[in-house]
Amino acid sequence: MDRQEIIKALSTLGEPQDGQRWQDYSRLGFNSGDASRLISLVKDKEGEFYESEEDDYWVPLHAWRALKPMMPTGLELLIDSFHQVYEDEWAQDEIPEVVAAAHNKAIAPLVTFIMGTDNVLEARFLAVDSLVQVAKAYGSLVAKVSLSLSDCLKKSPAAERKLSGYLIAQLIELKAADAHEAVKVAFTEERVDISICGDLEDVEIGLGLRTERDTPRPDYHAKDRTDEDDDDTPRIEPVRRDTPKVGRNEPCSCGSGKKFKKCCG
Numbered sequence: 001m002d003r004q005e006i007i008k009a010l011s012t013l014g015e016p017q018d019g020q021r022w023q024d025y026s027r028l029g030f031n032s033g034d035a036s037r038l039i040s041l042v043k044d045k046e047g048e049f050y051e052s053e054e055d056d057y058w059v060p061l062h063a064w065r066a067l068k069p070m071m072p073t074g075l076e077l078l079i080d081s082f083h084q085v086y087e088d089e090w091a092q093d094e095i096p097e098v099v100a101a102a103h104n105k106a107i108a109p110l111v112t113f114i115m116g117t118d119n120v121l122e123a124r125f126l127a128v129d130s131l132v133q134v135a136k137a138y139g140s141l142v143a144k145v146s147l148s149l150s151d152c153l154k155k156s157p158a159a160e161r162k163l164s165g166y167l168i169a170q171l172i173e174l175k176a177a178d179a180h181e182a183v184k185v186a187f188t189e190e191r192v193d194i195s196i197c198g199d200l201e202d203v204e205i206g207l208g209l210r211t212e213r214d215t216p217r218p219d220y221h222a223k224d225r226t227d228e229d230d231d232d233t234p235r236i237e238p239v240r241r242d243t244p245k246v247g248r249n250e251p252c253s254c255g256s257g258k259k260f261k262k263c264c265g
Contacts, residue, residue: 001029001030001034001037002037002168003037003040003041004061004127004265005070006030006034006038006041007033007041007056007059009028009059010028010041010056010058010059010062010063010066011054011055011056012055013055013058013060013062013119013140014055014058015057015058016058016061016062017068017195019075022068022261023065025062025065025066025069026058026069028066029256030050030070032070032071032073032074033075034066034070035070035073035077036073036074036077037068037164038063038064038066038067039063039067039074039077039078039081039243041059041060041063042060042063042064042067042081042084042085043060043081043085044059044084045084046104047081052208054133056060060085061090061091061094061160062229063195064078064091064094064095064259065098066083066092066096066129067098067248068097068098068101069101071098071099071103071105071106071150072102072103072106073172074101075105075106075109075120077093078098079099079110079113079127079130079197080113081111081118082095082113082119082120082123082124082126082127083123085126086122086123086126092126095126095130096126096129096130096132096133098218099133100130100133100134100135100136100137100138101132103134103138103141103222104134104138104141104144106130106131106134107131107134107141107144107145107148109133109150110131110148111126111152111206112130112136112152113127113253114127114131114152114163115152115156118158120169121162121163123143124163125163125166128149128152128166128167128170129170131145131148132145132148132149132170132174135174140177143178146171146176146179148174148180149167149170149174149179150171150176150178150179151184152167153167153168153179153182153186154182154185154186155245156186156191157191157222158189158190158191160191161193163193164186164191164192164193165192165193165194165196165197166196166197168186168195168196168197169197170184170204171183171207172197172203172206172207175207175208176207176208177207177208179207180204180207180209183200183203184200184264185200187200187203194218194220195220197220198220199202199217199218200211201215202217210218212220215265235255
């Protein structure tokens with residue numbers, strides 16, 4: 001298909017419902033030869049769809065969903081699109097699933113992107129999420145993904161404390177106790193933003209290596225601290241959204257009266 005044919009086909013699909021099974025995009029006639037054009041729609045560099053008030057607003061979302069059965073075709077181009085999509089809630093939730101469909105072929109290019117210091121930090125977070133999703137989708141790859149995350153942590157420079165904190169948080173998500181030594185070294189070298197993953201004792205609790213703290217918990221966010229925070233429950237909890245995503249053309253929940261995409265979207 002050419003670009004306009006793809007846009008026409010995807011525009012008919014409209015806004016998806018949160019939690020609904022993805023449809024079979026192959027029925028629209030897509031094949032691996034369409035991957036590069038689909039990715040160009042995902043990137044939406046000119047804001048053609050982001051500014052739309054019509055159903056074609058959702059073209060980028062349907063484009064990345066259509067890519068899933070084609071993986072690993074277009075994998076590296078899709079990873080490069082993280083620079084454009086990392087702020088989008090739907091992309092944060094769904095693109096890791098698309099990338100994970102590439103199975104073990106996703107691991108090396110994701111690691112390369114994560115360690116690319118010229119890449120936007122939040123886009124690198126999306127790459128970390130995608131790497132973790134590979135492990136969640138394929139149990140046989142958990143050890144390989146955990147090792148890759150641990151290697152990234154070992155190589156993360158002192159200036160990248162937020163990245164190190166995020167890597168550790170995701171190692172906890174995978175219960176990667178084998179990464180304990182790399183984690184300890186990162187803390188010893190003061191390369192970790194503890195507001196993201198907690199201190200070493202909290203991390204060890206998260207990894208299942210201890211059941212309680214030996215020392216009082218530090219004030220990770222002193223200005224935001226409430227009495228409810230003064231307990232000994234583990235700091236680490238997987239951060240997942242429990243509420244449905246707001247449609248980008250719906251009124252913003254903040255009460256501004258603006259559409260979500262023009263306000264907090």
